[in-house]
Amino acid sequence: MSTQKPPVRRGSVAVKRGEPIEYKSLEILVKCITPQGQIVSRKRTGFSAQRQRELKKAIKQARHLALLPFVV
Amino acid sequence: MTHLFEGMFLIDNDRVRASWADAKAAVVTLVEKHGGTVHTARRWDERALAYPVSGKRRATFLLAYYEVPNAGLANLTRDIELSEAVMRHLQLSVAEVPAAERELAATEQAPDFVLPPPPSDDVGLYRPLQNLPEGEEDDTFDEPDDDMDMDRPRGRRRDDDYLDLDDRPSGPRSRVESR
Numbered sequence: 001m002s003t004q005k006p007p008v009r010r011g012s013v014a015v016k017r018g019e020p021i022e023y024k025s026l027e028i029l030v031k032c033i034t035p036q037g038q039i040v041s042r043k044r045t046g047f048s049a050q051r052q053r054e055l056k057k058a059i060k061q062a063r064h065l066a067l068l069p070f071v072v
Numbered sequence: 073m074t075h076l077f078e079g080m081f082l083i084d085n086d087r088v089r090a091s092w093a094d095a096k097a098a099v100v101t102l103v104e105k106h107g108g109t110v111h112t113a114r115r116w117d118e119r120a121l122a123y124p125v126s127g128k129r130r131a132t133f134l135l136a137y138y139e140v141p142n143a144g145l146a147n148l149t150r151d152i153e154l155s156e157a158v159m160r161h162l163q164l165s166v167a168e169v170p171a172a173e174r175e176l177a178a179t180e181q182a183p184d185f186v187l188p189p190p191p192s193d194d195v196g197l198y199r200p201l202q203n204l205p206e207g208e209e210d211d212t213f214d215e216p217d218d219d220m221d222m223d224r225p226r227g228r229r230r231d232d233d234y235l236d237l238d239d240r241p242s243g244p245r246s247r248v249e250s251r
Contacts, residue, residue: 023080023162024116024135030200030210065080065162066121066131068200 013045021054023061029068033059037072074108074139078166080116081134081152082125082159085190088118088132092187098157099134106144106151111137111169112177115187117203120196126159129194137169 013031015021021028032040032055039059042052062068079099087095092115100110116135125131140148152161179185201210 026200061162061164063122065082065133065160066123066125067119069122069198 013047015051021051021058023058023065023067025058026062026067029059029062033068035072037069074141076137076139076166076168078164079136079138080162081136082131082161083134083157084128084159085118085130085132085194087157088190095157096134098155099136102148102151102155103138103140106140106148108138108140108144108148111139112173114177114180118188118190119202120198122198128159130190130196131159132190137166137173
């Protein structure tokens, strides 16, 4: 039985290591929402589970402040 | 015991047009009234909003870092919610004031600082990224989203469905094929 390497995860969003994902970092957040305003899945962002949770929180805070739409 | 907070406040542009110093002082006074200390407070941005808030389509954002004792926090939050100057707010507990934030706040305190006046009308096309340098435009919502392609036949995606094969997800299916 051959040992298979795990598939390389390739994401579409690049965030520097250690750089926080905040509600103010709109350049990152806009890459992580669909044209309808939905949050993009981990499969597409390529984020770790922890990063994806940060992203979720940041997008919801940005929506509260009307920086991002709830729905387009 | 006190905690450090980061607060983002949406200020009505009518108040900003009247006097930015007064609009900022309205927030600072509230914090100090409840025993807090304001470390920095500055205009973060003036933007078109994603949806109307209190009937306004544009607002000025005030970003402040302040310390508040635990006893005064609930009362401060209630007073902010009742304040007519603040349309909406977000308070987050933070560990420290960012170093860059002190410099940016000091810029606003400089005598030669001139606040960019808000537009005279309350309209503006919303884009997530605003106030970009000239020549750059935000095209976030202009890109087609293939997830929402209603013409695509239902069922599992095949490789032919991907215009760019690099977009093809790697996962259990591709592992099975490579065996």
